[in-house]
Amino acid sequence: MTAALRFLNDLAAGLGFQLELLAQVVVRLHHVPRRARWIADQLYQSTIQTMHVVLLVGFFIGMIVSLQTGIELARIGQQDQIGTIVAVSMTREMGPFITALILAAAAGSSMAAELGTMSVADELSALEVLSVDRVRFLVLPRLVALVLAAPVLTILCDTIGILGGGFVAQSQLNVSFELYLDSATESLRDLGTVFPLPKDVFGGLFKAGVFGAIVAVIGCSAGLNARGGALGVGRATRQAVLVSIIAIIIANYFMTWFMYQG
Amino acid sequence: MTNGDDVILRFRDVHKSFGTQKVLDGLSFEVKRGRTLAIMGPSGTGKSVVLRHAIGLMQPDSGTVEVEGRDVAKLRGKELAELRRRMGYLFQEGALINWLSVGENVCLPLRENTNLPDAEIRKRAEEKLALVRVENAWDKMPSQISGGMKKRVGLARALITDPEIILYDEPNAGLDPEISASINELIRELKVRLGVTAIVVEHRVNCIKTVADEVLFLEKGRPLVQLPPKEFFASRHPRLVQFLGTDPD
Ligand SMILES: Nc1ncnc2c1ncn2[C@@H]1O[C@H](COP(=O)(O)OP(=O)(O)OP(=O)(O)O)[C@@H](O)[C@H]1O
Ligand SMILES: [Mg+2]
Numbered sequence: 001m002t003a004a005l006r007f008l009n010d011l012a013a014g015l016g017f018q019l020e021l022l023a024q025v026v027v028r029l030h031h032v033p034r035r036a037r038w039i040a041d042q043l044y045q046s047t048i049q050t051m052h053v054v055l056l057v058g059f060f061i062g063m064i065v066s067l068q069t070g071i072e073l074a075r076i077g078q079q080d081q082i083g084t085i086v087a088v089s090m091t092r093e094m095g096p097f098i099t100a101l102i103l104a105a106a107a108g109s110s111m112a113a114e115l116g117t118m119s120v121a122d123e124l125s126a127l128e129v130l131s132v133d134r135v136r137f138l139v140l141p142r143l144v145a146l147v148l149a150a151p152v153l154t155i156l157c158d159t160i161g162i163l164g165g166g167f168v169a170q171s172q173l174n175v176s177f178e179l180y181l182d183s184a185t186e187s188l189r190d191l192g193t194v195f196p197l198p199k200d201v202f203g204g205l206f207k208a209g210v211f212g213a214i215v216a217v218i219g220c221s222a223g224l225n226a227r228g229g230a231l232g233v234g235r236a237t238r239q240a241v242l243v244s245i246i247a248i249i250i251a252n253y254f255m256t257w258f259m260y261q262g
Numbered sequence: 263m264t265n266g267d268d269v270i271l272r273f274r275d276v277h278k279s280f281g282t283q284k285v286l287d288g289l290s291f292e293v294k295r296g297r298t299l300a301i302m303g304p305s306g307t308g309k310s311v312v313l314r315h316a317i318g319l320m321q322p323d324s325g326t327v328e329v330e331g332r333d334v335a336k337l338r339g340k341e342l343a344e345l346r347r348r349m350g351y352l353f354q355e356g357a358l359i360n361w362l363s364v365g366e367n368v369c370l371p372l373r374e375n376t377n378l379p380d381a382e383i384r385k386r387a388e389e390k391l392a393l394v395r396v397e398n399a400w401d402k403m404p405s406q407i408s409g410g411m412k413k414r415v416g417l418a419r420a421l422i423t424d425p426e427i428i429l430y431d432e433p434n435a436g437l438d439p440e441i442s443a444s445i446n447e448l449i450r451e452l453k454v455r456l457g458v459t460a461i462v463v464e465h466r467v468n469c470i471k472t473v474a475d476e477v478l479f480l481e482k483g484r485p486l487v488q489l490p491p492k493e494f495f496a497s498r499h500p501r502l503v504q505f506l507g508t509d510p511d
Contacts, residue, residue, distance in 0.1 A: 118360065125319050126357035130371040130419070131343040137374065 011243060018221045022213070024135045025143050035141050042145030046107040047152060053102050054153045055160050061094050062086055062161030066168040070175075079175050083183030086165030091188060091200045095158035097252060099150055100211035104244035107149070108219035111142055112240035115223025116233035124224065134224070143216040150212030151205040158204065203259050210255065211248050218244045269331075270295050270427060270459045271316060276325035278311060278483075285311050286322070287483030298453055298460040300470045300491070303480035304505070309463040310354055312480070313429045316461065317351050318342060329427065347375070350425035354432055354463075356412035358404040358419070364391070365400035368419045390418035395444055410436035414445065421452075428452065430462045434469050446472040467495065467506075479505070 032039065069085045115138060118124050127134050162184050169175040192199035219240045226236035271293040278286040285308040293299045301309050314320040315327045321335040328334065329345060337345060358367045368387040372378055391397070394414040404412055413436055420428065433449060434442045446469045452458040453473065464470055470477055470491055477494040479486040479502060487499060495506070 114361075121360070122353050122355060122357040123359050125314075126351075126353060126359070126416075126419075128319060129317055129346055129349075129351045130374070131346050132370060132374045 007242075010239070011246070014218075014221060014225075014243065017225070018217050021135065021139060021221050021224075022143075022217050025140050025217075028133075028136050028140055029144075031136050031140060032144060035136075035144075038141040039144050039148075042141050043149055045110075046103065046145055046149040050102055050106045051153065051156065053106070054099055054157050057098055057102065058090075058095065058157035058160040059164040061098055061157075062090060062164030062166075063168045065089050065094065065161070066165035067172060070169060070173040074173055079169070079173050080179055080183060082165065082169045082173065082175055083162075083180040083185075084187035086169075087162050087184035087187050088200055090158045090161040090165070091204045093204070093252075093256075094161060095154045096150075096204045096208040096211060097248070099153045099157050099208055100215065100248045101245065103146060103150060103153070103212065104215045104219075104241055104248065107146060108215040108244045109237045109241050111216065111219030112222040112226070112237045113233055115220055116226030116236040117223075119224060119226045120229050120232055138224075139216075139220045142220055143213060146212035146216040147209050148212070150208040150215075154205055154208035158201070207252065207255050210251060214247045214251060215244050218247060268295050269293070270329065271299075271461065272326075272328040273312070273315070274326045274328070276315060276322040276327060278308075278315070278320065278323050285483055286315075288325070289480075289484060290325075291478055291485060291488060293459055293461060295459055296453065296457040297475045298449075298458075298462060298473050300462045300464055300474035300477045301480055302463075302465060302470070302477055302505075307480050308483060309480060310431055313351065313431055313461060313463060316429055317346060317349055343375075347423055348426045350420035350423070350428040352413070352417050352420050352428070352430045352433055354435070356404075356409075356416035358412055358415055360404050362404075363400065364396070364402050364404070364407065364415050367404070367415060368422055370419065371422050386422060387418070390421050391415070393421065393448060394418045395441060408436070410438070410441065413437065414441075417445070424456075426456075426458060428458050428460045430460060430464070432463055432465070434464060434466045442466070442469070449473045471495075 066082055066086050070079055070082045073079045073081055073085075124134060127137065166177050166180040166184070169180045170177045188198050188200055190199050191197060192202065195202065222236040222240035222243070226232045269292045273289050273291050276286050276289045289312065291299065301312060303309055311320060315322060316329065316334070318334040318337065326333050326335070329349070332345070334345070358364075359370065362370065365384070365387060368390060369383050372383045372386065391399070394417045396411060396414050396418065399407060399411065399415070404415075407415070413433070417433065430449065433445055437445060449460070449462065450473050453460060462469070462473055474491050476488055477491055478488045479494075481501070486501060487494065487497065489497065494502070
C-alpha cells in the first residue's frame with residue numbers, strides 16, 4: 001500500500017520535470033540539423049535493434065485478432081469481414097500500442113540506464129561544469145529519434161499484423177487471401193475529415209509519434225535524476241518502464257477519444 | 263583587479279549537510295590570485311564536496327562561496343557559464359563521457375560552445391593530450407584505457423579552455439611515480455607560467471611539496487590547520503603526526 005502511494009507520489013512529482021524537459025527540447029529543435037549524426041545513431045539503435053521483436057509480436061497479434069474474431073464471425077457467416085476487423089484494429093490500436101510497449105521496454109529503459117550511468121559516474125556534473133547543455137546534448141537526439149522511430153516501426157507492425165491475420169484467415173477460416181486483403185485495404189480507405197489521408201492509418205501513426213515522445217521523455221528524465229550508484233540506475237530503469245506504460249495507456253485513451261468521438 | 267594579492271576563491275562559514283550527516287561545518291578559507299591551496303584530510307571528510315561548492319555543482323546550506331568576489335550560488339545561466347569557462351575541474355574519477363572517444367571527450371567543450379573550425383579544435387586537443395602525456399589514444403574509448411589515463415584525459419579536457427582557476431581532485435591518484443611527477447610538474451608550470459589559481463585535493467606529499475603554497479588539513483568539516491607545506495610537514499600537531507605517520511613519500 002505504501003509502495004503504491006509512493007509510486008503515485010513519484011509519478012506526480014516526475015510529471016512536472018518531464019513536461020519541463022519536453023518544453024526544453026521543443027525550444028531547441030533548431031539544433032536538430034547539427035545533431036543529425038547522433039539522431040541517426042539513436043534512430044539506428046531504437047529501430048534496427050527492436051525491429052525483429054516488433055515484427056514477431058506484430059505477426060502474432062495479427063494472427064490472434066484474426067483467430068479470435070474470425071471464429072465468431074464464421075459462426076454468423078460473416079468471415080469475409082475478418083480483413084476489415086484485423087486491419088482496423090491493427091492500424092488504429094494494436095500497431096501503435098504494441099510498438100510503444102516494445103519501445104518502452106527496449107529503448108526507454110536503455111535511455112534511463114545510459115543517462116543514469118552518466119549521472120552516477122559524475123558525467124552529468126562534468127557536462128554541467130563544461131557548460132555543455134545536457135538537453136541539447138543528450139535529450140534532444142533521443143527524443144527526436146524516438147518520435148521518428150515509433151511511426152516507422154508502427155507501419156511495420158501494422159503491415160505484418162495484417163499479413164499474419166490473412167495467413168490465419170486463409171489457413172484456419174477458409175477465407176481466401178485475396179478476399180481478406182481486399183476487405184482489409186477497402187476498410188483503410190476512409191479519409192479523415194481534417195486531413196485527406198487514410199484516417200485509421202495516419203491516426204495510428206500520430207499516436208505512435210506521441211508514444212515515442214512519451215517514452216523518450218520519461219526514459220531521459222528517469223536517467224537524469226538517477227542517484228546512488230548501480231542501485232539507482234536499476235531503480236531509474238524500472239521506473240522508466242513502468243511510468244511509460246502507464247503514460248502510454250492514459251495518453252492512448254485520450255487520443256482515441258479525441259480522434260473518434262462523435 | 264591587477265593587484266597580485268586579491269582573493270580569487272573565498273569560502274565564508276560554509277555549512278553543508280546531506281540528510282543528517284554534517285559534512286562541512288563552518289568552513290572558511292581563501293585562495294589568492296596565482297596561489298595554490300592543497301587540501302588534505304581523511305577519506306570521506308568532504309574534500310570533493312568543497313571542490314563541488316567552488317564550481318557551483320553544490321550550494322551551501324548556509325555561508326557563501328565566492329569566486330572573484332561573486333557568490334557562486336547566486337550566479338545563473340550565462341554568468342555561471344562564463345565563470346565556469348574560466349574554471350577547470352578535474353573530477354576524482356575523470357568523469358569522461360563513456361560513449362565518446364578520448365579525442366572527442368577533450369574536444370567536447372570547444373565543439374559544443376565555440377564555432378572554431380574542427381581542425382583547430384583537434385590541434386588544441388592534441389596539444390593538451392601531449393601535455394598530460396597521453397599519446398596514441400585519440401580513438402580509444404574510455405572503457406579501453408586505464409584509470410590513470412582517464413584521469414589524465416580528464417585533465418586535458420579541463421585544460422582545453424585554458425582556465426585561470428583549476429580545481430584538481432586527486433590529480434595523482436592511480437598514476438605511477440614517473441607520470442605522477444610529470445603531472446605535478448605540469449600543475450606547477452600552469453601556476454608559474456600562466457598564473458593559474460588552484461585548489462588541489464591530494465594525499466601525496468610529493469605533489470603537495472611541488473605545487474602547494476599552503477596546505478589545509480580538513481577534518482570534521484573544518485580546517486584543522488592551514489600552513490605552508492614546509493611547516494605543515496614539520497608540524498608536531500598530534501593529529502597530523504598520526505595522519506601522516508611515517509609516509510615514505
Ligand atoms: N551527493 C551526495 N549525497 C549524499 N552524500 C554525499 C554526497 N556527496 C558526498 N556525500 C557524503 O559527503 C561525505 C564527503 O564526501 P567527499 O566525496 O567530499 O569525501 P572526500 O573527502 O572527497 O573523500 P575521498 O578522499 O574518499 O575522495 C561522504 O561521507 C559522502 O558520503
Ligand atoms: Mg573525494
